[in-house]
Amino acid sequence: MESYFFFLVLTVAVEIGVAAVFGYRNRVSQAAIVLVNLTTYPLLTLSSWLAFPPDPAWPTALGLLGVWETAFLEMLTVLLEWFLLLFVFRQGLMRLFVLSLCMNAASLMGAPVLMPLCGRLYYWLC
Secondary structure (H helix, E strand, O other): OHHHHHHHHHHHHHHHHHHHHOOOOOHHHHHHHHHHHHHHHHHHHHHHHHHOOOOOOOOEOOEOOOHHHHHHHHHHHHHHHHHHHHHHHOOOHHHHHHHHHHHHHHHHHHHHHHHHHHHHHHHHHO
C-alpha cells in the first residue's frame, strides 16, 4: 500500500509540472490538477487490478500490465481527465485535451526515468 501512495505522489508531481508549463501556475489551478489526479489515479489503479489481474507467468517491461492494456487504460484516463478539466476550467476544449494527453504521457514515460532516481528514496521511506 505504501507503493500506491508513493506512485500517486510521483504522478501528481509530474503532472503538476506539466500543467505549470501550460500556464496553470496559480494555487487554484494547481489544486484543481491535484483533485483531478486524486480522482483518476485510484480509478486507473482499481480498473487495472480488476480488469487485468496480475499474472506472474506474463512479465512485461511495464510491470503487471502489457503494452495494450496499459495503452487502453491510459487512453481512458486521458479522456476522463479531459472531461474533468473541462468541468473545472470551462475553457479551451483542445488546449485541455492536449494538457491531459501531455500530463499522462509525461507520467507514463517519466516513470521509467524517475524510478531509478526515486527507488532509493522509496525504499528509505517505506
